[in-house]
Amino acid sequence: MTAELRPARATDLGAVIAIERAAYPEDAWSEDAMASQLENPNTRYLVAEEGGVIVGYAGLLAPVGAETAEVHTVTVTETHRRRGIGRRMLAELLEAAAARGAAEVFLEVRIDNPAAQDLYRSLGFEAVGVRRKYYQPEGVDALVMRAPVPERGER
Numbered sequence: 001m002t003a004e005l006r007p008a009r010a011t012d013l014g015a016v017i018a019i020e021r022a023a024y025p026e027d028a029w030s031e032d033a034m035a036s037q038l039e040n041p042n043t044r045y046l047v048a049e050e051g052g053v054i055v056g057y058a059g060l061l062a063p064v065g066a067e068t069a070e071v072h073t074v075t076v077t078e079t080h081r082r083r084g085i086g087r088r089m090l091a092e093l094l095e096a097a098a099a100r101g102a103a104e105v106f107l108e109v110r111i112d113n114p115a116a117q118d119l120y121r122s123l124g125f126e127a128v129g130v131r132r133k134y135y136q137p138e139g140v141d142a143l144v145m146r147a148p149v150p151e152r153g154e155r
């Protein structure tokens, strides 16, 4: 079965938070924080749905008119990883960044998460810096990565 990607809705909140808590036991976003991101017109959140079940989500902050966009998260439920869902969601977020006029997209990723770093590199992200002790409460460093957004017509 292939997961379908669609814009996240407010009614997806429960499923998204369940995946969030399982994937990030130390520093999951609160339900309120996630709800406000899903409602924010400056964000673009997607879910991957398979057989009526949400199996992943991804989110981007990209205000129209801002040159820089930021990937907030790409998360796939454990049973559905390594099937291309993360890459498809991230590619769609990059399309959304381009559609909103961003010239570049940034993200932070844990320094101890090579799988996610490989995913990001596969879509054009490069490391541009380190934010020390960015992930709290553990105090794990973040790698800051950047990808240029091709102008329309270049792709």
Ligand SMILES: CC(C)(COP(=O)(O)OP(=O)(O)OC[C@H]1O[C@@H](n2cnc3c(N)ncnc32)[C@H](O)[C@@H]1OP(=O)(O)O)[C@@H](O)C(=O)NCCC(=O)NCCS
Pocket: 023, 072, 073, 074, 075, 076, 077, 080, 081, 082, 083, 084, 085, 086, 087, 088, 109, 110, 113, 114, 115, 116, 118, 119, 120, 122
């Ligand atoms: C990181 C994550 C989103 C990847 O999602 P996914 O759907 O499994 O990824 P894909 O199947 O699209 O894989 C894309 C590429 O990422 C890399 N990758 C993904 N999982 C990997 C793993 N376990 N080990 C090594 N590389 C991995 C590979 O380069 C892969 O390409 P390939 O399959 O052609 O080799 C998923 O593992 C996840 O949700 N992890 C927990 C949460 C997290 O760390 N999120 C990212 C930080 S915000």
